Amino acid sequence: MTSATVAMGGQRRIQNRRRDMLTAALRRTLPPAALAMTNVLVLSGAGGPRAAVALPVALVLPGGLVLRLLAVSRHGWEWLLHAVAFSLAALMGAALPLALIGGQALSPAGCLAALDMLIVLLAVAGLIARRSAGPGRAGAPRLIAGRQRRLPGPAATAPIACGIAAVALAVAGARRLNEGGGSGLTEMAFGLVAAALLAAAMVARRGRPGIAAGGLYLAALAVLFATSLRGVGVSGHDIKIEYRVLLDVLRRDTWRPGGAFSGFNSCLSLTVLPAFLSRLLGVTALDVYRVCFQIVFALVPVATFMFARLLVPAGCAVLAGGLFVAFPAFVNDMPMVTRQEIAMVFFAVAALNLRCTRDTPRRRATVLAVLGAGMTVAHYTTTYVVVAMLITAWGIRRAHQRWIPSGATGGWGRPALVLGTMAVAWAVLTGSAPAFAASLGEAVAAAASGRGAETGAYQYALVTAGPAATDEEVFARYVDAVRRGSAPDAVSVSTPGCQPWVKPRETARLTPVGVTMARLGVDPGAFNRYLRLLLSSVLFQGGVALGCVVLWWWLYRSRRPRPTVAAIAELAAAGLVLVSALLVVPQLGDSYGLLRLYQQTLLPFAPLIMLTLIRPATRLTGWARAAARVAVHVVVLSCLLAMTGLVPQLTGGYQPQLSLNNSGPYYRAEYTSASDVATMAWVQRTLPRASWVVSDDQGTSDLRAMTALFPEEGMVPGALPVAAYLVLLSVDGDQVDAVTLAGDRVLNYRFPLHCVSAGRPLLYANGPSRVYGPGMSP
Incomplete structure (x- = not known):
């Protein structure tokens, strides 16, 4: 030397x-x-x-x-x-x-x-x-932790750079769309999201998981911001009632369980937590939901990446986190269900403790108890789903121990019992038990009656109990239910011209790329539909099933399986049982939703999908193995680009997405414009608190979110109470465009204005919005 x-x-x-x-x-x-x-x-x-x-x-x-x-x-x-x-x-x-x-x-x-x-x-x-x-006690807080490495070069910083640019463009793109501009900035953001994911996978393969996790986090945050920041006011479905219960806390400066929205009001993630953050940070109540909570929820894909490292290599584990981001519920729905976002943070961190076998049983139980308590008070439905998963996993472990040696430490029964007890106790304490029981009873009754599923999620399912009901069938049931449940003084309109009709599903205009595809004999709409069907059904369902088979076969052949791998196999099989139950009996998912359930179970599912994708390449060598690795990246990135809406946006001819367009079903049903905000402000100032107000689903959700009223949903000619006020948010000439939600299916329908306005005084008009007072209808 x-x-x-x-x-x-x-x-x-x-x-x-x-x-x-x-x-x-x-x-x-x-x-x-x-x-x-x-x-x-x-x-x-x-x-x-x-x-x-x-x-x-x-x-x-x-x-x-x-x-x-x-x-x-x-x-x-x-x-x-x-x-x-x-x-x-x-x-x-x-x-x-x-x-x-x-x-x-x-x-x-x-x-x-x-x-x-x-x-x-x-x-x-x-x-x-x-x-x-005494000395040697571990666990001191570390803001800078882990083994120190040499400073990263330009190639290693690519995930962070692409992620930061994607977040900035997503924020600017949402603002531009809200102002009536185009979607170019958001499209660039989604392109950079794919680049950040690819760079993160390459960096993770080179032994820098921390940088890879940072790139994945920023990519997920950009996708969330592209949806959460849409709208002048509160935009979304569940988030509007979530916003109402938060405003009630801020107006009264106190929280009490129960009330009109007892189920939502029982979630501390919607009431005391955002109220605390709003007052502490000095931000609006809405920004706590659409900014702060998204910053928190973007950590869950990182947890998926870390969880997947137990089964697949680091680069593939990053792609597993990318699959979590690419799922349709993450792109379109999760920013509108903020209580589930917070609950899923607790679930993800609890799942990560499967890999922490170095903890003592007592310390592990304490950690899981704290996480379980946080999940319980954050969202009761997420807690019930986890309890069902744990009970199913317990049954699976009891069944397989005879022929597969179980190396898993601990059991599922005691956590299920503790978590279930906490969930029931909290439901009784806050008065949310009747609301949950009513929803469960409605789902069971719908399944027993055998009626069609009122959800659009099953169009991507490989196996269901039968074809889902058409939009016309669902709308006919809706009209019949509204008219049967209308008030006694509702005036029946028998004029044939007043019969409401469902509008065809909206599609985006063909782009030059779409026109070229059409000239070549390829229908852009069919192309995007089958691409999504292939990716969502084959990849997210078939990939999970095959991955589960591969993992269980490995457990069967292994004499001493790792405890964490056995636990993952049991948890994934339990999740597959729950998802299969909703596929076979789709009516059970009308109130909760198949996509939201699958998003929650995607934490253990994502590594199984990657296991399915990389398994064929294990026996390959040389250029064939390199080609298979490239194919895996192409599949995952294609899924991300298709599900975020970038591919349909480049071709046209497909249903527009809220994050990229000022059109489409979510825009019609969930978007809050400046005109809507002004109308709700006038209603709040003018109408008495005890007013009887009727509107469609969009107007009802806006009234619940931004006023102190309790509106009645069901705007159908022939079923409007005479003594009620009428709020219309979308009047186009002499026609009314209205919206109703059946499960997670958005139905746009239309009828003549005079069928509901004749005999009523016009109290307010602002752009497309109208408010009519009580009066006689024809």
């Missing part, structure tokens, strides 16, 4: 020592400094910088201290995921007494005091526990 080599080695050791000292200094000084800055910004009433500093402090610091208190050792992104989940649970626990007390307790100063007290108590408790345990 030469003297130069020795000198270089000594210099490297000095550099490493300096870097470790700098890291230790950051760990000690950064959290207190960030907390102090948060106090200064909140007390001074600052604007934008306040949210930028206080949000990371609130979402990371309490959870990091909980990890230290419990002596739970995690590193890197895994530490961050646990810290965010524990912080959410701690914030809900700290905000609940403030919301129960009410008054000034829920003011910005009160929320800041609660956060400071929470952090101080956790820090002191952690210090006492660490000293009592």
